[in-house]
Amino acid sequence: MKASVIVFPGSNCDRDVKVALEAGTGQGVNMVWHGDTDLPRTDLIVIPGGFSYGDYLRSGAIAAHSPIMREVVARANAGVPVLGICNGFQILTEAGLLPGVLMRNANLKYICKDVHLKVENTDSLFTRAYQPGQIIRIPIAHHDGNYETDGETLKRLEGDGRVAVRYCDEGGAVTESANPNGSMANIAGIFNDSRRVLGLMPHPERLIDPLQGGTDGKAMFDGLVETVAA
């Protein structure tokens, strides 16, 4: 399996994602500069976290119109899986590959801490190595993670099983106090309608090795590698 990681000016989780993918695939990863217009043949595209273009205008807004994104959108529409993490999630919404928007955290603070997540749908390339309803612990690190969308879209996301992960407490209860940023319905990650595009605010690539304090993020990369390589 060959994966590509898109690198923007201001990306800062690109190398972490590369390490996570290489650990899973045993192969090198294409690091693709945002200004490129050609994307090599690829089985998976990852848009990493960071602060592309310094979050100018709106988080992800400028990156969404980088030259390479035209190709990313075309590949996504052709069925190539796309994973957007944190700033990558923001970029995917701005590029129109995922609905809604990530607004400023409700408490206006940059939040960097571990949170608990409930895996809501395991019927996807990204979440298949988790158990339905599994509670995992993954770090978040963002200022703009407050997921908002219109009522109609929210209904569709819920009805079609497109909520991938939700913020919850340690016991798995989805409560307001377990919601770090004010997101609607405690949403931490959503799929597109084919469930081949996933955007999520938490950083699974930061927990893939016991040395990092846990391995709850590893299953996402293992699941991807297993399915996409098969």
Added chain:
Amino acid sequence: MKAKVHVTLKPGVLDPQGKAVQHALGSLGFSGVEEVRQGKYIEIDLSETDAESARSQVDDMCRKLLANMVIENYSIDISD
């Protein structure tokens, strides 16, 4: 032509920054501030000399980049 663009949050969209500004104004002693909504103001210089054509270009810019139509509205003023 010059374009002045105001980008504002749609009514009903929560504005935590506006709320924080409102509270800060209250603690400075400005009473009676009922609501604050924060937006963006953008000035654009255009080589275009026709006002209508300038407006339609800037309208396109707003839709594609300057505003996020999910949560924001925009208004455009065109002048010489």
